[in-house]
Amino acid sequence: MNLANLGKAGLLVAQNRLDTAGHNINNAATDGYSRQSVLVQTAGATSTSAGWIGRGVQAVSVQRSYDAFLYRQLTASQTRGAALKSYGDQISQVNNLVADRTVGISPNIQQFFDGLDAVATSPADVAARQELLGRANSLASQVRDANAFLDSQRANVNTQIDTTVTQVNSYLDRIQDLNRQITTAKATNPNQPPNDLLDQRDQLASELGQLVNIQVYEQDDRFNITVGNGQTVLGGDTVFHLQVQPSKADPGRLAVNYTVVDSTGKPKPVEMSDSLITGGKLGGLLTFRSDVLDSTQNDLGRLALGISMSINAQHTQGYDPSGAPGTDFFTVSAPKVIENAGNTATTNPDASIQDVSKLTNQDYRLAYDGTNYTVTRVPDGTALGTIPNGGNATFDGVTFDTAPVAGAATGDSWLIQPTRAAAGGMNVAITDPAKIAAAGWDATANGGAGGPAGSANGDNALKLAQLRTQKVLGGLSGSPAGQGSMGLNEAYSQLVNNVAVKTQSNTTAQKAQSSLIQQNVAAQQAVSGVNMDEEYINLQQFQQQYQAAARLIDTASTLFDTLLNLRN
Numbered sequence: 001m002n003l004a005n006l007g008k009a010g011l012l013v014a015q016n017r018l019d020t021a022g023h024n025i026n027n028a029a030t031d032g033y034s035r036q037s038v039l040v041q042t043a044g045a046t047s048t049s050a051g052w053i054g055r056g057v058q059a060v061s062v063q064r065s066y067d068a069f070l071y072r073q074l075t076a077s078q079t080r081g082a083a084l085k086s087y088g089d090q091i092s093q094v095n096n097l098v099a100d101r102t103v104g105i106s107p108n109i110q111q112f113f114d115g116l117d118a119v120a121t122s123p124a125d126v127a128a129r130q131e132l133l134g135r136a137n138s139l140a141s142q143v144r145d146a147n148a149f150l151d152s153q154r155a156n157v158n159t160q161i162d163t164t165v166t167q168v169n170s171y172l173d174r175i176q177d178l179n180r181q182i183t184t185a186k187a188t189n190p191n192q193p194p195n196d197l198l199d200q201r202d203q204l205a206s207e208l209g210q211l212v213n214i215q216v217y218e219q220d221d222r223f224n225i226t227v228g229n230g231q232t233v234l235g236g237d238t239v240f241h242l243q244v245q246p247s248k249a250d251p252g253r254l255a256v257n258y259t260v261v262d263s264t265g266k267p268k269p270v271e272m273s274d275s276l277i278t279g280g281k282l283g284g285l286l287t288f289r290s291d292v293l294d295s296t297q298n299d300l301g302r303l304a305l306g307i308s309m310s311i312n313a314q315h316t317q318g319y320d321p322s323g324a325p326g327t328d329f330f331t332v333s334a335p336k337v338i339e340n341a342g343n344t345a346t347t348n349p350d351a352s353i354q355d356v357s358k359l360t361n362q363d364y365r366l367a368y369d370g371t372n373y374t375v376t377r378v379p380d381g382t383a384l385g386t387i388p389n390g391g392n393a394t395f396d397g398v399t400f401d402t403a404p405v406a407g408a409a410t411g412d413s414w415l416i417q418p419t420r421a422a423a424g425g426m427n428v429a430i431t432d433p434a435k436i437a438a439a440g441w442d443a444t445a446n447g448g449a450g451g452p453a454g455s456a457n458g459d460n461a462l463k464l465a466q467l468r469t470q471k472v473l474g475g476l477s478g479s480p481a482g483q484g485s486m487g488l489n490e491a492y493s494q495l496v497n498n499v500a501v502k503t504q505s506n507t508t509a510q511k512a513q514s515s516l517i518q519q520n521v522a523a524q525q526a527v528s529g530v531n532m533d534e535e536y537i538n539l540q541q542f543q544q545q546y547q548a549a550a551r552l553i554d555t556a557s558t559l560f561d562t563l564l565n566l567r568n
Contacts (some may be wrong), residue, residue: 002046002053006557009056010549013040016059017542021535028530034064036195057217064195067527074520075206079279081517082210084510086284088503090157091292095503098147098296098496099319105146106492108139109307123458129433136428140330143304147423150297157289158254162244164282165256169241170226171208175201176239186221187364213279228276231258243269248341249365249415253289256282290379292502294420298361299495301419304426306473306488308332309356311464315339318437318460319452325537326437326460327349333425335398335418345408349373350401351416357472357484358397363417366400370410373402378415390501436461499541 016038027033039060045052059500098104109563115132122128178201178518185194203214205223214233225234233240240259247255248271256277274286308330315326331486335351349366363378372386375395384395389408392401398418430436440459447450453459467488474494486494 002055004553004557006054006056006332007059007549007552007554007556009043011546011551013038013057013059014542014546014549016062018539018546019539020062021542022259024530025532025535028532028535032199032206033530034066034195034199034528036062036064038062061192062195063193064199065528066198067524070520070524070527071202071206074517074524075209077513077517078206078212079209081513082280083213083278083287084506084513086281087288088284088506088510089502090153090288091499091506093153094150094292094296095499097146098499105139105142105303106489106496108135108142108487109492110252111135112139113465113468116461116468119436120458120461120465123438123461124455126433129436129438132436133428133430133433136329139307140426143300143307143423143426147297147300147304150293150300151424154253154289154293154297157285157293160285161254161256161282164285165242165244166209168211168282169239171204171211172239172241174232175204175208175223175225176234176237178204179234179237203496209280211280212277212282227424228258228272231272234256238469240267240563245269245271246341247271250338251341252338256286260380291311292499294363294379295361296495296499297423298417298419299491299498301363301422301424301467302356302359302473303488303491303495304332304423305353305356305359305419306491308422308426310467310470310472310488314460314464314467315407315437317440317463319439319441320435320437320441321455322434323452323454324435324437327435328429331425331427331429335416336421338415338417340413340415343408343412345405345412347404347406349405349416350399350403351413351418352399352401353397353418354394355397356401357474359419359473360396362396363415363420364395364398364400365413365415366402367412367413368405368408373400375400381458394399394454509557 020036020038024035039062040057041060043055043058045054089345111137112132115128115135118128119125119132172540178197182194182197182201185197201223205214205225206217208214208225212227215226215230217226222236223234224232224236226232227242231240232342233242243257243259244254247253247259255271255274257271259267260270264530274290277283277286309332311330312328315329318326320326335353337348337351339345339348351364360377362380365376365378365386367374367376368389372388373537374386375384375393376382377396385393387393387400389404390403392399392403394400396418398416400416438461439453439455439457440463441450441452442457443450445453469487471484473488473491474484
């Protein structure tokens with residue numbers, strides 16, 4: 001009978017091993033699956049006068065091949081890789097837009113100034129004037145189209161942020177459910193790990209990490225998860241869902257909010273700074289918005305302002321063929337003043353462009369402390385100075401006027417975007433070629449009293465054409481008014497270069513990260529992956545064990561029959 005028990009024990013262990021090998025083979029291509037194996041040990045031995053006779057084998061547990069360090073290393077690299085990919089997908093679209101040297105803004109700037117040269121050469125030529133207006137409209141249209149593309153990309157980023165946060169919440173719910181299942185499984189069978197449930201939870205946490213950078217803390221067989229700088233989104237048995245809401249400082253951009261419980265026990269959303277979310281697809285989107293989209297649209301707006309204000313300033317110095325003074329050639333949108341959602345003030349301050357040569361590509365925050373207003377650059381955070389209540393001041397070429405503000409309270413603030421909307425509102429103000437003020441002033445006309453130089457004079461058109469090479473943008477602090485460090489083409493080239501450098505840098509980082517991910521996957525799979533050749537060999541080995549164990553039972557049966565036959 002002992003021989004039969006030995007055979008039975010061997011059959012059971014062989015069956016466990018065969019089942020586990022089959023489980024491995026079935027899940028060889030399952031994401032997140034870790035190879036399992038049966039841990040066995042000797043069943044002990046019975047003391048006899050002839051010595052210790054073994055009692056066979058017994059299964060102890062089924063364990064998964066898992067290395068926590070390799071898992072964390074892989075998920076961290078995937079989180080970084082997802083952020084770079086998300087960032088790269090977006091910035092490549094901007095790069096394609098601005099880098100087109102044949103139909104982009106740069107050729108239109110050149111053609112516009114070529115048109116001014118033609119009018120300066122033949123100021124009385126109606127065809128040259130008409131051609132100039134056509135080129136001006138083409139330039140304004142190109143600038144507006146580029147701005148419209150950036151606006152649509154901003155809307156697309158908002159949509160993706162909303163979608164990604166919904167996915168994050170779904171993952172949190174599923175991980176919470178697995179926490180419960182694992183706890184129940186551990187309570188039902190305390191000494192055995194629920195390997196498949198653990199794999200599923202690890203896989204979900206890994207996929208969640210590709211959406212947003214998370215920190216996972218395991219306690220009492222539960223995953224607790226935080227994001228940002230420690231905001232809990234899964235703690236104990238409670239999920240604190242993230243929310244997407246319009247930013248209080250700028251309702252045009254969606255912000256991620258985490259949830260806290262207020263004093264009444266109700267959930268309360270708290271806006272997170274974009275800079276706190278740095279990894280995963282969500283981190284890539286937020287980084288792209290602040291690092292590329294905002295600065296590029298501000299640069300484009302600054303270029304539109306530079307073209308419009310410098311041309312307008314010179315055009316109004318000239319005279320059209322009828323002798324009438326020139327008017328504005330272009331129009332652009334005024335600076336945007338956005339009130340914070342929590343303001344008590346009933347009216348907003350004013351902002352206007354005082355000196356286009358000193359404009360930066362920054363936004364500004366105007367904050368009221370109960371006595372004065374503080375002006376700070378956004379996003380670099382440089383405090384520029386204070387403005388007394390009801391007063392005004394000019395920083396970076398922008399005049400901030402607080403006189404219109406009524407009912408302001410301590411803590412009220414405004415986001416001021418001097419250049420963001422300018423490109424979207426760029427238009428040609430004049431439609432009649434005869435309104436082009438190409439002529440200059442003739443001091444000898446009218447018997448020495450002075451007057452317009454006449455329709456054949458192109459002095460003012462020549463000065464307009466000379467703006468092609470003048471430094472009208474990018475003025476440094478302290479430089480004389482109207483004197484910058486960049487021409488119009490240089491300003492656009494700087495915009496293109498900034499985008500190109502960031503695109504190239506991200507592409508390089510993405511390739512390096514992709515290689516690192518592959519290495520980490522290989523290292524993790526070397527431990528946890530299923531090797532089909534190995535499983536095939538194991539199957540044969542376990543099958544032979546099963547057959548041998550069965551033979552033991554057969555032998556025991558034969559011996560038993562032999563004993564029974566002794567009585568006959």
